[in-house]
Each structure stands twice: as structure tokens, then as C-alpha cells.
Amino acid sequence: METNEGLEAKTLFAHFQRIYPGSFEDGQLRTFQCRVKTWxxxxxxxxxxxxxxxxxPGRLSQSDFTDMSKLQISIGGQSFDHLIYHFVLTYSNWETGTVCFSESFESLSAGLQKSLWKLGGVPEQHQTDRLSAAVNKPGCPVKFV
Structure with missing residues (x-):
């Protein structure tokens, strides 16, 4: 059963009846099926x-940041470590991106604004991840009052 998920309990039961004649009666099939299902x-x-x-259409857009440093892009021999702000419409998969250098509120705001201008409209809703870097300053713990 571990190697063949599609194997039905009824097939296993018939196999056991052939291997161990007289040990399994037809009336035990339902109990066996329940035990296989539980297992x-x-x-x-x-x-x-x-x-x-x-x-x-027109309801939802989503965005996130992607770290591009693993691509090891260089310009003029110098490393170009950057992020891409990625914006996508969930219905059509229309997408655009903006180069940025931090996952900050400023980068989110600039990327979203550029994306919406390029799109030429605004969807009803927009989702992004929590972007803790955008709402919490480094070294400044969140305080709840």
C-alpha cells in the first residue's frame, strides 16, 4: 500500500483470500476496508x-520582492546586488517589475505606483506579504500599547 497508492482494499482482500484460503470470509471485507482507510x-x-x-478580471493584484544576488550580475566588473519588486494581476498574469535595493516601504510604494501607471488602472484589491522591513525599523522592536 505504501508503494502503490491506487491499490484498492477490495483487491488486497481478494489477494489475502487467495494466499490464505479459509482465513478471510467475504463478510469481513467491510471491516478490512475501514481499517485500510484508517491506515x-x-x-x-x-x-x-x-x-x-x-x-x-480586475479584482486582485499581488506583489513581492525577489532577491537577485544569486544571479551574480555585474556591471563594469562590480557586483550589482539588487531586488526586483514583482507585480502581477492574478487573472491574466500580466506582470511587471521594478529594480530596487531594499525591501522597504519606499520600495514597495515606488514599485506599486510604477506598476499601476504602466497598467493604466487600479485593481479592486492588492495583496503582498507582511513586509516586516517596511513597517519595522531595524533595531526598533515593535511595542504594543
């Missing part, structure tokens, strides 16, 4: 979880 749910291989998403 698959608790001990069996993990299953991929998929949440279908429905995207509507």
Missing part, C-alpha cells in the same frame, strides 16, 4: 493538498 489516513503516504482558486 491510509493516519500512517499512509501524505497527499498533495490543492485549494482551487477562482480569479476574476
Amino acid at each position: 491510509r489516513g493516519t500512517e499512509g503516504p501524505g497527499r498533495e493538498v490543492y485549494f482551487p482558486q477562482v480569479h476574476v
Whole structure:
């Protein structure tokens, strides 16, 4: 069952009836099926979880920063370490990017503004990650009052 996830309990039960004649009666099939189902749910291989998403035109855009330093880009022999602010419309996958040098509120604001000007409109909603660097100054802990 670990190597063949598609194997049905009924097939296994028939196999055991052939190998061990007289040990398993037809009336035990339902109990065996329940135990196989329980084993698959608790001990069996993990299953991929998929949440279908429905995207509507003009409703949602998303953005994030991507660190480009692993590409080892150089200009004039000097390392060009930078980030890309990436903006995408979730329905059409229309996208654009802006070079920036920090994951800050200023970079987010500039990247979003350039993206919206290039798009020529504004979607109903925009999502981005928490961007802790954009709301917390380094060395300044968050205080809740």
C-alpha cells in the first residue's frame, strides 16, 4: 500500500483470500476496508493538498520582492546586488517589475505606483506579504500599547 497508492482494499482482500484460503470470509471485507482507510489516513503516504482558486478580471493584484544576488550580475566588473519588486494581476498574469535595493516601504510604494501607471488602472484589491522591513525599523522592536 505504501508503494502503490491506487491499490484498492477490495483487491488486497481478494489477494489475502487467495494466499490464505479459509482465513478471510467475504463478510469481513467491510471491516478490512475501514481499517485500510484508517491506515491510509493516519500512517499512509501524505497527499498533495490543492485549494482551487477562482480569479476574476480586475479584482486582485499581488506583489513581492525577489532577491537577485544569486544571479551574480555585474556591471563594469562590480557586483550589482539588487531586488526586483514583482507585480502581477492574478487573472491574466500580466506582470511587471521594478529594480530596487531594499525591501522597504519606499520600495514597495515606488514599485506599486510604477506598476499601476504602466497598467493604466487600479485593481479592486492588492495583496503582498507582511513586509516586516517596511513597517519595522531595524533595531526598533515593535511595542504594543
